[in-house]
Amino acid sequence: MEWDVAEKPDQPERISEAEQAVMEALWQRSPLTAQEVCEEVCGPRGWSLNTVKTLLSRLVAKQAVATEPDGKRFLYTPRIARSDYVGTESRRLVDRLFGGRAAPLFAHLAQAEALTPDDIAEIEALLKELKS
């Protein structure tokens, strides 16, 4: 009997910080083998190849990356766009810390002097464009 399997609405599972490092490698260039990912990230983070493999598996489980067999090994490709990831992460922060309003975040960054003159110029340009 085929009973209704209530497919979970597939809300995108959270990607952890270590996992993100792996995603960054794949966002930069893909598909990659586990080896290649390791060449990108093992050095900076001091990881072993095994660690990368674990992270890749978890990302596959989370449906964040896709695998494609290539002979003996696998090629890994991101299934979610970096911009999407960045989007939900920034939104989370803005919600959590600034009641969902972006302006206070901006105000905070400004006050904390986290804005370089370049940033300011860039933002001004963006604003001009937004208003047009």
Place this chain on the structure above:
Amino acid sequence: MEWDVAEKPDQPERISEAEQAVMEALWQRSPLTAQEVCEEVCGPRGWSLNTVKTLLSRLVAKQAVATEPDGKRFLYTPRIARSDYVGTESRRLVDRLFGGRAAPLFAHLAQAEALTPDDIAEIEALLKELKS
């Protein structure tokens, strides 16, 4: 013998999301008893008083809140300012996702239409002030 205890440079321990909810209550008004904190947060989050007490203990351990005995019970007060917390959290995000530059974050928010006209006006005002 008194040997050198290498006091760890007391890098501020991370505050988790649940813990933040408790901090928010204390930032709004303090000092508070565990009871009072619970009155603020247990409803919205569906927590038990015990949960709040656990979170408070952890925050005390993390040196994020201070305790002051008040007869039988304790009064809890934040030891870190909300603006500091907000600061490090936003910085983390900007570092993690935008290479430390604030402008790309702004660009992203703009593109994602996460900016209301009000936000834009507010930011313009801020910019004007920054330039003066």
Place this chain on the structure above:
DNA sequence: CTCCATCGTTTACACTCGTAATCGACTACG
């Protein structure tokens, strides 16, 4: 055909987080 390097998979293990139940001390009520 054998053996080693290499894959992906499975298992491991300590630590944090979310969410509490339980415990021992104390106090206020009867």
Place this chain on the structure above:
DNA sequence: CGTAGTCGATTACGAGTGTAAACGATGGAG
């Protein structure tokens, strides 16, 4: 004086994370 409520402290426990070793298949070098 006993006892029920209340406090903070201790313990619990499953899920997720960071980090990896161990395992089993397999393909290529002799």
